[in-house]
Amino acid sequence: MLQVLPADAAKLIEQGGVIAYPTEAVYGLGCDPDNDAAIEQLLQIKQRPWQKGLILVAGDYLQLLPYIDESQLTADQLAFVHSKWPGPFTFIMPIKPKLSALLSGTFDSIAVRVTAHSDVKALCAATNKPIVSTSANLSGQxxxxxxxxxxxxxxxxxxxxxxxxxxKQLSPSTIIDAKSGKIIRQG
Structure with missing residues (x-):
């Protein structure tokens, strides 16, 4: 298996490849969120149904703006989200119109995170966008x-x-609904 630095991994992503990478707690599988063929390949590799949706991880909040519709959130809701980032918190946020259903699944929202992990930040900086992030395992494992x-x-x-x-995280990120503040999964 090819072992690469973040800049070289970015090239693999840009070419439509699926990569694995270390995150805050577990290894993730990732690809280009704007390449449906790459997302389909990732879902097939992981044996994950598209209906569940996926997470986007970014190195910077601005990288998420093409995918989320922050106009559906109040200033207080956005302030709460920003108070947790960068860090091991994933937020369910409203999506922009025409976002690929392969990313959002059957939902009108998407899970997003701004990471503090240096390698993931470097990877997102090298691709100049967020990457798809799902745990590196076959579904159910x-x-x-x-x-x-x-x-x-x-x-x-x-x-x-x-x-x-x-x-240093001992468990995957906490998932919080940005609109309600409800914790969906405790990390």
Missing amino acids: APALSLHEVKQQFEGVIAGVVIGELG
Whole structure:
């Protein structure tokens, strides 16, 4: 399996590849959120139904603006979101019209996060956009916590894996609905 730095991983993403990368707590699988063929490939690799939707992870909030409709949120709701970022908090936010259903699934919202993880920030900076982020595992299996586990499940089916270390989080990010403030999943 090709092991690459974030800048080289960005090239693989731009070419439509699916990559694995370390995040705050687990390895993630990612691709270009604007490439439906790449998203379909990621869903097929993970054996995940498109209806569930996916997460976008960004290195900077501005990278999320083409995908989310912040006009549907109040100033207080946005202030709460911004108070948690960057960090291990994923927010369910309203989507822009015509966003690919492969990203949002059957919902009128999408899960988004602004990361504090240096390798993911570098990856997003190199692609100049957020990337799709879903845990590196087959649906229903435990997320990969090591390069060895990524190789076991995805050798030969993904374009490469970013060299780096997992963050210090012990569990995947907390997921919060930006409109209601309700915690969907405790991290």
